[in-house]
Amino acid sequence: MDCAWGGIEAGGTNFLLAVGSGPGALRAEESFPTTTPTETVARAVQFFKKQGGKKGLTAIGIASFGPVDPNVSSQKYGFITSTPKKGWAQFNFAGFIQREIDVPVVFDTDVNGAALAEYKWGAAQGLDNFIYLTIGTGIGGGGMMNGKLMHGLIHPEMGHIPIPHDWLADSFKGSCPYHGDCLEGLASGPALEQRWGIKPSNLPVEHPAWELEAHYVAQAITTYIYTLSPQRILLAGGVMEQTQLFPMIRHKVQDFLNAYIQAPEILAEIEQYIVPPKLGKKAGVLGAIALAQKLKL
Structure with missing residues (x-):
């Protein structure tokens, strides 16, 4: 049998599972809502057992919502740690999957996982330094620096950076239970819904919500450009399905940088x-x- 790898994208709203080797080579896929750890991860185990379990899989990768512990030397490697998602804090995610399927398991953040896929098969091919930012139920960021996925003390938490909050223009206090008006607290999907009283997908294109959203996201991107100097920035997530945001964000980033960064990618090729x-x-x-x-087996 050819090598087949299992993948779990563990989102705060949904789980997406697959078995295969890459785009166009997935032999099985399944998705379902994220409920309790016991129920949700048991469904994932059942899916992989149907695909042959240990006999049918070489290894399983988990790209998870967080915060998580991605340090392989840590006693809590593979744990979801301080998440505000009810029931999931301090859950030994990787350990549960490894114990039930008995194959090697590798674990990282959902954004680092997505970044790796884009590096291997997508919009970040050929780059050594880039950011993958997802804006949806939460806001998370990852990517690569010098050809390696971003890790450090734990992993980047780009969604929780403080950004300038113009209280005269926006009186919303923010939705983050930890920080109030951090980037996630001001610009995530739940923040949009709480501020405007309607789901973001139902807001019309001309609604003032999008101008404000572009403003906050562009402020954050400007900070990332100054601190990390990425070669490209990828914007994903449910909020970014509002494609009118892209030109607005690009324009505002150029305005905020004010030609200080003399790079043609920003000055003339920002699209x-x-x-x-x-x-x-x-x-x-x-x-x-x-x-x-990536596992060395």
């Missing part, structure tokens, strides 16, 4: 610098498979 992912909604689960493929 190729701030871009959507090429793999779309499958970037996360393909990234989980790519993580599994």
Whole structure:
């Protein structure tokens, strides 16, 4: 049997599972809502057992919502740690899957997984330094620096950076239970819904919500450009399905930078610098498979 890898994209709203080796080579896929850890991960185990379990899989990669512990030397490697998602804090995610399926398991953030997929098959091919930012139920960021996935003390938490909040223009206090008006608290999907009283997908294109959203996202991107100097920035997630945001964000980033960064990618080619992912909604689960493929077995 050819090598087959399992992938789990564990989102705060849904789980997406797949078995295969890359885009166009997935032999099985399944998705379902994220409920309790016991119920949700048991469904994932059942899926992989139907695909042959240990006999049918080389390894399983998990790309998970967080915060998580991705340090392989840590006693809590593979745990979801301080998440505000009810019931999931301090859950030994990787350990549960490894114990039930008995194959090697590799674990990272959902955004790092998606970034790896885009590096291998998508919009970040050929780059050594880039950011993958997802804006949806939460806001998370990952990517690569010098050809390696971003890790450090734990992993990047780009969604929780403080950004300037103009209280005269926006009186919303923010939705983040930890920080109030951090980037996630001001610009995530739930923040949009709480501020305007309607789901973001139902807001019309001309609604003032999008101008404000572009403003906050562009502020964050400007900070990332100054601190990390990425070669490209990929913007994903449910909020970014509002494609009118892309030109607004690009324009505001150029305004905020004010030609201080003298790079043609920003000054003249920004349409190729701030871009959507090429793999779309499958970037996360393909990234989980790519993580599994990185294991030295």
